[in-house]
Amino acid sequence: MKPVKVGLLGLGTVGTGVVRIVEGHQEDLQSQVGSPIVIEKVLVQNRSKDRNIPIDVSKLTEDPYEIIQDPEIDVIVEVMGGVSQTKEYILEALSRGKHVVTANKDLMALHGPEILRTAKENQCDVLYEASVAGGIPIIRTLIEGFSSDRITKIMGIVNGTTNYILTKMTQEGASYNEVLKEAQQLGYAEADPTSDVEGLDAARKMTILSTLGFRANVALEDVTTKGISGVSSEDIQYAQRLGYVVKLLGIAERQDEYISVTVQPTMVKNTHPIASVNGVFNAVYVYGEAVGETMFYGAGAGELPTATSIVADLVAVVKNLKLGVNGQQASTAYKEKKLKSDEQIASKYFLLLHVDDRAGVLAQITQVFAEYEVSLESVLQQPNPSNPEAEIIVITHDANKAAMNKVLQKFESLDVIRKVKSVYRVEG
Amino acid sequence: MKPVKVGLLGLGTVGTGVVRIVEGHQEDLQSQVGSPIVIEKVLVQNRSKDRNIPIDVSKLTEDPYEIIQDPEIDVIVEVMGGVSQTKEYILEALSRGKHVVTANKDLMALHGPEILRTAKENQCDVLYEASVAGGIPIIRTLIEGFSSDRITKIMGIVNGTTNYILTKMTQEGASYNEVLKEAQQLGYAEADPTSDVEGLDAARKMTILSTLGFRANVALEDVTTKGISGVSSEDIQYAQRLGYVVKLLGIAERQDEYISVTVQPTMVKNTHPIASVNGVFNAVYVYGEAVGETMFYGAGAGELPTATSIVADLVAVVKNLKLGVNGQQASTAYKEKKLKSDEQIASKYFLLLHVDDRAGVLAQITQVFAEYEVSLESVLQQPNPSNPEAEIIVITHDANKAAMNKVLQKFESLDVIRKVKSVYRVEG
Structure with a gap:
């Protein structure tokens, strides 16, 4: 039983986990695949750095080509991150007949089709x-x-950092900035949290999921993305009062042959299965025509x-190697x-408006919705004790995005509306 | 592109669904596998019965061997149910080099190892x-x-009928018998509901799941099984008051190399993900050493x-056919x-005791727990207004099954205990 030799690119958190599992579960792995799996070489930035796993220093290298060009190595496991340099390494590895396992969402979201095509040309797995x-x-x-079904909707909580922040804001009534700071201290958020909190990380993952779910190459730029930095604890409290929770959802939808993919803070009915996914946990909800929820x-x-x-x-x-x-x-x-098109994208919306507290205001506002044929599920008007303003909360029925944009545009020119405080998509 | 020919054994509810998907999704299926998939022949009990799908009557047969022995047929899809007769058909089909797709939990739970071995001997898929x-x-x-992980626990809500009944009892405070009757009228429960309500169906599914999860052949008789017919609405209300819901859970556990598999009504903490799985929905919770929850x-x-x-x-x-x-x-x-062994099976327990309402009773009871080294998480004593009895509710810490059995045995000989009203395993 000739061992299968693996070259590992990167020995950070995930790389360390790979070494631990491959070594710790070796017996189980051998029972399944029929030969030993050996981590032969590991690319690191600094060979002499202290590691918190025992690994033979002679396996470490700072030169990626020592791995990629090693004819003995069968499989490359890429956990170094990064895009353009990493892509080069992977394409070269594929051209040399090495199979690739990667955890790199950025790379797959941006260059998935090219990488998969190159893999096929070289009869390699990616x-x-x-x-x-x-x-x-x-x-x-x-x-x-x-494989047998036609998926019409994928909703994902695919970013743990933002789900942690929103969960804490919900459970503790804390502000976005407070919780973000705490998350950074705990290591749940990066020093520069932009990629997570602005939804970019989630958008990359939704690119990958929607490409697979809808069997068409969705590109990152097809995903409209909005992060959570604008979510206030007030919004979360309104949501709770109405029976909703605020989640950063990636939503990929298909109707007939037309698809849309978005990432945005969404009010989710608290009876929906995805509403109770809390903390750093992830979940992907998939609706298929045949399988249902x-x-x-x-x-x-x-x-x-x-x-x-x-x-x-791996x-x-x-297994594929053994079977050829x-x-x-x-x-x-x-x-x-x-x-x-925006005319084809339909969803329910939540709006929180700050308006003049005087007669006829609600009539003017509902008139605008009527003009663009957006019908309303519920309307709640209440005085705002701290202001000479009233608050109006509107939840619409399914409305198309083009019509909603027109409504919001019209609101800007409407004197009685002081501010459109918040707008959320509503699900469930 | 030579079409792949399928012989379908059974055209009940699921068989009809198979025809609908294979025909309705033909284009997608072809794109994935590279050739048409054709349902060539269908075994039915009565060729002349009216069907609620359009199917060419010439494809229907009442003779199973017309399908199993047809050299043109590549794959058998078995959705007829039953065990011994069906097993014969499947073994014969395998011996003739036909691959098998089956939905038959009874067959796989009882004869899975034999069927999989026969498949391997004939280079067939099952x-x-x-x-x-x-x-x-x-x-x-x-x-x-x-494949890479070591699973230590599988908890499943794998029977929709019982989950529907327990959900209704919880939501409406209704009795078991009332809800069962309603479920039968709605078609969610069979006229003879024994297999579902006594946990036999769930036990078969847990046999299959634990065999896969623990990579050892678990047999149906290894599963200790208790159904829901003894669950009272009183028990459910106590559970709710303490923050639990009652679910029929299949629980497969592994510690070191030792495993146990049970099916039983269980009180699940309502913050556990599986606690909110309601109605006819199923869910399987898997805990792996590396992957976690x-x-x-x-x-x-x-x-x-x-x-x-x-x-x-299918x-x-x-795909395997194309690749050989x-x-x-x-x-x-x-x-x-x-x-x-019973000494190795540990869990928390809930007990509801009806006892004499007089001094020293609680001391006697807690003494029994102490004697067998079962430690208690919480104890609640309250008068029962309708009786000269008091009620004592006990939730234990993790206790081994052997010790708990001794406690329960001892309780039988204890005069102050009038009745051990309920005993539940507690999870989460």
Whole structure:
């Protein structure tokens, strides 16, 4: 039983987890694939740095080409992150017939089609389960579990940092800035949190999920993205009072052949399964025409959960190696991508308006909704004790985005509206 | 592109769903597997019966051997149910080189090892995703998604009928008998509901899940099973008051190499993800040493959800056919089965006792727990207004089953205890 040799690019948190699982679970892995799996070489930035796992220093290298060009190495596991340099390494590894397992959502969201094409040309596998939702096996679920179905909706809580922040804001009534600071101290948020809190990380993951779910190559720029930095504790309290929670949701929808993908803070009815996903946990809700509602829940990040997905991919690559069927993944993006226009994107909306507290205001406002044919599910007007203003809360029925944009534009020119305080999509 | 020919055994609810999906999603299926998938022949009990799908009568047969022995047929899809006769058909089909997709939990729980061995000997695939939890792809998740991990716990709500009954009892305060009758009228429960309500159906599914999760052949007789017919609305109300819900849980646990599998009504802390799985929905909670907590949620039964899993298996078989790698599934049960003794099975317990309402009773009772080293998390004593009895509610810390059995035995000989009203396992 010739051992399968792995070159590991990166030995940070996730890389360390990969070493731990491959070494700690070696017996189980061998029982499944029939040969030892050996981590042969590891790319690090600094060979002499102290590591918190025992690893033979002779395996460490600072030169990526010592791994990529090593004819002995069968599989590259890429957990170094980054895009352009990393892409070069991966393309070169593929051109040399090495299979690739990656956790790199940025790379797959931006260059997935090119990488998968190059893999096919070289009869290599590229697997990337760990790139979305850490330990949740959502990618194989979309490719294999639902191969028979037609998915119409994917909603994901795919960023743990923002879900942690929103959960804390909800449970403790704290402000965004307070909780962000705490999350940074706990290591749940980066010093520069932009990629997480502005929804960019979630957008990359939704690019990958929607490409798989809808079987068409969705590009990152197709995703309209709004983060959580504008979510106030007031909004969260209004949501709670009405039976909703605020979540940063990635929402990918398909109707007929037209799709839309967004990331935005969303008010979710608290009876919806995804509403109770709290803290750093992730979940992906998938609706299929035949299967109906499903949801997949688990840790979205972390050393061992993410490494679980990477090593599961490694097992799949090695099984294919044994059978001689690498690079035979059926194309998953065989459909032409057709994006919805704003007229085709429909959802319910929540609006919080600050208005003049005088007669006839509500009539003027409802008239605007009527003009653009946006019908209303509920309207609540109440005085604002601290101001000479009243507050009006509106929840619409399904309204198309183009019409809502016109309503909001019209509101700007309406004297009685002092401020459109908040606008949220509503789900569930 | 030579079409792949399928023989369908059974055209009830699920069989009808299979026909609908294979025909309705033909274009998508072809794009994935590269050839048409054709339902060539269908075994029915009565060819002349009216069907609620359009199907060419010439495809229908009442003779199973016309399908099993047809050299043109590549794959058998078995949705007829039953055990011994069905097993014969499947073994014969395998011996003739036909691959098998089955939704038959009874068959797989009772004869899974024999069927899988026969499949391997004949280089055939046997896939059975639909046998557990309908549309939830939990079997491929255990085999592939968590191939890298060591699972220590699987908790499943894997029977929709009982979950519907318990949900209704909880939400409406109704009695077991009332709700069962309603469920029967709605078609959620059979005229003879024994298999569902006594936990036998769930036990079969837990046999399959624990075999996969622990990689050792668990047999149906290894599962200790208790159904929900003894669950009273009083128990449910006590649970609610203490922050628990009552669920029929299949629980498979592993510690070191020792495993236990049970099905029983369980009080689940209402913050646990599985506590909010309501109605006919199913969910499987999986805890892995590396991945931590995960949960998979969806429809557990029904025409189209179950057919989704069957057709996904069919797609997998056809992909293997194209690559010439059928029958190459790695063995999933490579470990020796070691069952826990009652001394090794630990859990928290809830007890409701009816006792004499006089001094010293609580002291006597707590003395018994102390004698067998069962420590208590909380004790609540209250008068029962309708009786000269008091009620004592006890929740224990983790206690081993042997010790708890001794406690319960001792209680029988204790004069002050009039009745041990209820005993539940507690989770979360």
